[in-house]
Amino acid sequence: MKIRVQKFGGTSVATPERRGRVVHHIRQALNEGCNVVVVVSAMGRKGDPYATDTLLHWIEENGQSLSPREQDLLLSCGEIISASTLSSLLNKEGIPNTVLTGGQAGIITNNQYNNAQILTINPSRVESELEKGKVVVLAGYQGKTIDGEVTTLGRGGSDTTATAIGVALNADMVDIFTDVEGIMTADPRIVEDAAPLEAVTYTEICNLAFQGAKVIHPRAVELAMQTNVPIRVRSTMSDHPGTLVSSTHEKNKLAGEVSDRLITGITQMANVTQIKVPAKEDQYDLQLKVFKAMAENGISVDFININPSGVIYTVYDHVADAAEEILRSMELEPELLRGCAKISVVGAGIAGVPGVMSKIAEALTEEDIPILQSADSHTTIWVLVPGNHMVKAVRSLHRKFDLHKVHVTNS
Ligand code: ADP
Ligand code: MG
Secondary structure (H helix, E strand, C coil): CCEEEEEECCHHHCCHHHHHHHHHHHHHHHHCCCEEEEEECCCCCECECCCHHHHHHHHHHCCCCCCHHHHHHHHHHHHHHHHHHHHHHHHHCCCCEEEECCCCCCEEECCCCCCCCEEEECCHHHHHHHHCCCEEEEECCEEECCCCCEEECCCCHHHHHHHHHHHHHCCCEEEEEECCCCCECCCCCCCCCCCECCEEEHHHHHHHHHCCCCCCCHHHHHHHHHHCCCEEEEECCCCCCCEEEECHHHHHHHCHHHCCCCCCEEEEEEEEEEEEEECCCCCCCHHHHHHHHHHHCCCCCEEEEEECCEEEEEEEHHHHHHHHHHHHHCCCCCEEEEEEEEEEEECHHHCCCCCHHHHHHHHHHHCCCCCCEEEECCCEEEEEEEHHHHHHHHHHHHHHCCHHHCCCCCC
């Protein structure tokens, strides 16, 4: 049985025109002889009546609050409404289908409401519907606990549903349909001439996604990677095949000339605070004290730099006040710089290649952008810049590495 999973994000199901395109893609997969599982997100973005953010704010706006369990019950409705809407369209087109909630599809999670992890999937119900010749329309972003409680999967949850069910069903392909042509060399909302990539490896897209490229959730990619299910990230509005995400081996086979590129893309993460804690004389245990205090208060730290004069690190802006208070209560004198942006230059080809950092420094210096901090690994170089320089920094790095020239060749 050839199985295709197709996931449609919030914007892809937001309007009648787009939902028409969704039906078109389902029909195409059926025509290719596939059994189809469609995973949908809630329709639209904040402000749209049944969007996840709208549901989330519905209770808050009225000055009330819900406990996490009840919040998940409410949130799971967005995807169920979306799935039912699509089902009615498929009925109109004469395409037999069944709607399933995450729980009905056998997605079992732990009981961490709002951000549950999938423990196992029992796909027998989905398989039996497919055997009956039906399209399964699956509500994304949700599962149930072993006791039958409804849970939601947190950010990027529908991506996770799609790859998880793809792995469980041993699908031939998981298509992530969205509002851009594929995975691009930078966020197209920031860089106008960002180019869609023909193919990337799981590792490359994980690196991009972890560093802020929100086009697909890294957790979803990690799942697909376990069993090598290929993913395509593609546009709902076109028939373009988009970006193929697979293992190195397949990528080399399918896109030989792109495989030895140096840089895959540039990503950005806004709303970061840099914290500098100067060491007092003979204070050798400063880093131990600082990071222990952060950990005990559940504040995650990044971009850590330790030297004899003190420690420097970053936290998200929304926990900066809490971090400052903790440090002051320890009689330390932190300096905080809020509203910074972390820019990442990502590429598996960076390892051991001389001159990448100097090119980054050149690009930023030419634009008078101060580098507040930098770090590197074998696949990524990070720089921290003041937030008001973020857009300019991403654009200048994109230009410096000629990324607009990476063109899709399989169109
Ligand atoms: P969906 O609702 O379909 O899940 P998302 O908003 O989660 O869509 O993801 C698509 C968005 O990801 C695009 O509109 C784009 O602005 C953003 N994005 C960020 N970085 C990239 C990138 N490198 N390539 C493609 N899209 C990106
Ligand atoms: Mg998304």
